[in-house]
Amino acid sequence: MIKFFRKIRQNLLSEGKTGKYIKYAFGEIVLVVIGILIALSINNWNENRKIIVQEQFILKRLKADINTDISSIVTQMEYNNRSKKELTFVIDVILGNTVTDLQNFRKNLRGLLAVNFFNHNKTTFNNIVSSGQIEYIQNKILTDSITKYYNNNYKGWDSAMSDYTRNIMAPFMLNFDHVPQSNDGLEGYENFTKVDINKSKINSKSIKEYQDNVFFLNILRQKIFVSEGQQMEYQKLKIYMEQLLKQIDSEIKK
Numbered sequence: 657m658i659k660f661f662r663k664i665r666q667n668l669l670s671e672g673k674t675g676k677y678i679k680y681a682f683g684e685i686v687l688v689v690i691g692i693l694i695a696l697s698i699n700n701w702n703e704n705r706k707i708i709v710q711e712q713f714i715l716k717r718l719k720a721d722i723n724t725d726i727s728s729i730v731t732q733m734e735y736n737n738r739s740k741k742e743l744t745f746v747i748d749v750i751l752g753n754t755v756t757d758l759q760n761f762r763k764n765l766r767g768l769l770a771v772n773f774f775n776h777n778k779t780t781f782n783n784i785v786s787s788g789q790i791e792y793i794q795n796k797i798l799t800d801s802i803t804k805y806y807n808n809n810y811k812g813w814d815s816a817m818s819d820y821t822r823n824i825m826a827p828f829m830l831n832f833d834h835v836p837q838s839n840d841g842l843e844g845y846e847n848f849t850k851v852d853i854n855k856s857k858i859n860s861k862s863i864k865e866y867q868d869n870v871f872f873l874n875i876l877r878q879k880i881f882v883s884e885g886q887q888m889e890y891q892k893l894k895i896y897m898e899q900l901l902k903q904i905d906s907e908i909k910k
Contacts, residue, residue, distance in 0.1 A: 739767040813886035
């Protein structure tokens, strides 16, 4: 090919057609430049396409994680509501507003020492942060929203619930009476709570003994108060999740 162009150049020069040769050479340069620009454009398009594909993959995984989080937090909130209802029933019995038998009274105490929390599913988020792939998310406002969600400091009430239950309620109850156990939702542990307390030489406390203990009434009230704070924080977090899902969906559809 090079020999071919050299031959053409020699023919043009030999014929005294220098002007035509210059035009020809200029045209060749233009074609080469255009070819390079086209190649660069195609390469850039391919790279941008890869980024978009990766971004879509990341956003869809985050969306799946957040949907799982919503299901988890709804389950936890339902548990909190049920536990609050049971403990409120116990308080009504303590105050004499409701009459019941000891078996039903103790049944409503089953969640007294339970400590249950909601936790983020942070697997995808941690992976994209550690690998630097979070940069694939081109909408920086969305990036900030995602980061804010996974760094949300909602654990304050969880810590209060854990500390209060384990450090205040548990020592008192373990010393005061036989503690009712609950195996709700614990598959495989059906026999774990079947220790017969009736075989103990120590009898369970009567409802009257519970009613006469002001400390027990106060720890119940405090447990409900902390549970309400936890529930309020979960509700705010759930709203934020739903808003974040809308942002992610909007970006996926672009």
